[in-house]
Amino acid sequence: MTAIGQAAAFAPRSGGSRPLAGTGALLRLALRRDRVMLPLWVIVLGGAISSAPNSLRNLYSTAAERSNVVESMSTNGSLRALYGPAFSDSIGGITAWRYVTFGALMAGIMSLIIVVRHTREEEETGRQELLSAAMVGRRAPLTAALLTALIANAALALLIAAGLGGEGRGGALTLGLAIGGVGMLFATMAGIAAQLTESARLAKGLTAAALALAFALRAAGDAGAKDGSSVLTWLSPVGWAENTRAFAAERWWVLLLFAGAIVVQGVIAFNLAGRRDIGMSFLPTRPGPAEGRLRAAGSLAWRLQRGSVLGWGVGFLATGVMFGGMTEGAADLVGDSEKTREIFERMGGQSSLTDAFLAAMVGMLGMVAALYVVQAVLRLHSEETAQRAEPILANAVGRIRWAAGHLVIAFGGAALLMVLGGLGLAIGYGKEPGPILGACLVQLAGIWVFGGLATLLHGVFPKAAVAAWGASGIALALGWIGPALNVPQSVMNLSPFEHLPSLPGPEMRWAPVLTLTVVAAGLIAAGLAGLRRRDIQT
Incomplete structure (x- = not known):
């Protein structure tokens, strides 16, 4: 139904004027x-x-x-x-x-x-x-x-x-x-x-x-x-x-x-x-200009999502500064507790405590950015169900072109957020930003997998598109509380972020990064193919 x-x-069948x-x-x-x-x-x-x-x-x-x-x-x-x-x-x-x-x-x-x-x-x-x-x-x-x-x-x-x-x-x-x-x-x-x-x-x-x-x-x-x-x-x-x-x-x-x-x-x-x-x-929404100023579907997508990008960007920068300022105090938090040290190392990798803490915070930024990319991709779904997509597609705008405008903002916006988060970490920590920015950009492979999943669900199974929120939320919960609760590694591995190298640290592994990037691209391609074939929701 x-x-x-x-x-x-x-x-209800009746009710009169009762509020x-x-x-x-x-x-x-x-x-x-x-x-x-x-x-x-x-x-x-x-x-x-x-x-x-x-x-x-x-x-x-x-x-x-x-x-x-x-x-x-x-x-x-x-x-x-x-x-x-x-x-x-x-x-x-x-x-x-x-x-x-x-x-x-x-x-x-x-x-x-x-x-x-x-x-x-x-x-x-x-x-x-x-x-x-x-x-x-x-x-x-x-x-x-x-x-x-x-x-x-x-x-x-x-x-x-x-x-x-x-x-x-x-x-x-x-x-x-x-x-x-x-x-x-x-x-x-x-x-x-x-x-x-x-x-x-x-x-x-x-x-x-x-x-x-x-x-x-x-x-x-x-x-x-x-x-x-x-x-x-x-x-x-x-x-x-x-x-x-x-x-x-x-x-x-x-x-x-x-x-x-x-x-x-x-x-x-x-x-x-x-x-x-x-x-x-x-x-009420302010009326637009008498004559349209948007010449492409991508411009409309940017107009619709620019406020969201700005809000998320400010939040990531501020959060990065706060996390960076905590780095020097990581050793104070751990103290002499070997088990607490093990939790940070499980979150951030087997490296020095400072690097493990930074890697854990970078990972948290990545998992939160996955929520952004899901939101941005599913703007396609809300535009479609609100019947605003159909008038656009009735003009000389193809479905792929319409979707591409939102996807560029979603995936590019995720990269911008991680850059801002990395700059915030470097500012708060007071160290050279290069290694931290590199660690943040590595997280994009995992983030884009969730964006690809949202694209696939919207394109092929639109009624189940909201499940992308559940997937990204589970990944966030696993990353946030999984190490502390000693969740089995087989369960932790359900999150794409668990397979990425823990940076900054001594070891960079390109294979999982490239693999997850290919997976994300495949999900996007499958989603766009499904969007081309199915009926637009009304």
Whole structure:
């Protein structure tokens, strides 16, 4: 059954002028559509956090080792900027220190995707207009979207609380509620953005930018304060989650900040939703010039994606500077722990600790860049499903030429991001940029494989194109937490990045780089061939 068919089947038959009429039916539809995505988000994220104590016990088996780690955090501003301060040297306290920021960011991303998907995206595709013809209340779509996000965040919080209960029930519940609270805060923020903008992409971008700003404020505040007391930290919802101090004399009252912000933002979103027509927004798109200035499909692709390239580029440069500044403190983090050293070497290769740390950070930049290339390639899919591709292809523009414009930006943009990330690393580390830039460019072979996969799925299996997000997300999860959880090498090898040489380091292996580049080219060719043969979606 198509998405529109599902919508028609779930549409309520009556409702009058009641603003919440049909909320239950829309909630069931949203849960049905997300029956795969939501459990994956919750299980993977909650499972990763819940399993952390076992690996941390192996890393820091004695109280002295844990105390050394906490002391290292207190004296190294760069490491505090990444993870925040550690408030306790217990296993639960170190788990909260290591995962509260990561969990909060992931919960925020999950939530903004859910809300925008079931509000602004539904309006863009025209499905919301069909539903509204069946007497759906004006505020019902937003209510259903927020309830879906609430279910997901509540399930995540409960999973974390249950999984970490053995370390202390109060701390486990606090950590779960803090991470779920960040998720719901950004869910309501996405609800506001969905009312303000005409584009689902822009709504996601604005909310994601706010999430990035929250991380940056928290990082800047923690870099200058050892106890999370900086004003900048308290300006960030991610900083609030940190300052609940799970497993360290919990501050339950901080959770009231989440409740207040969620209520205020929810009221604003509901007020805005009741004052606009379907398809309209409070920040309408500016009209273009009377005469067109774009002479080629590639120019249009650049016009559509230039904002994304700029935003990602600034983020990569700033992240590179932060990671580079942490390099000198890598030895302080490891201390005398051989197991921690083994994790860095597993992430970054069997070389000196500094090179292994740099290689690990380069690898992380590469895995995040894979998310960019998937997003950029799948802009083809969104243009097609929104019926904006068909008018272009009706002119003297072939399908390959149309697709090529977006692919050049996607794959070339990935190269630009890695260059900017490498320059940031070199600036933060204060060393010669050549070896670091070379290490970053080697990652392109793995990044392009995911771009090729997205191209293949869009060209041959368009309904499954979103699976490219899952593949890149799994690779990121494996690279981020796989070494710490001692994931079997056979599983780690599922990621293309695992086969690339770990640079900077003493050994450069060209064979896997060339092999992955050929694989990426083959995937792209197969995807374009499929695009030429299949019907354009309408």
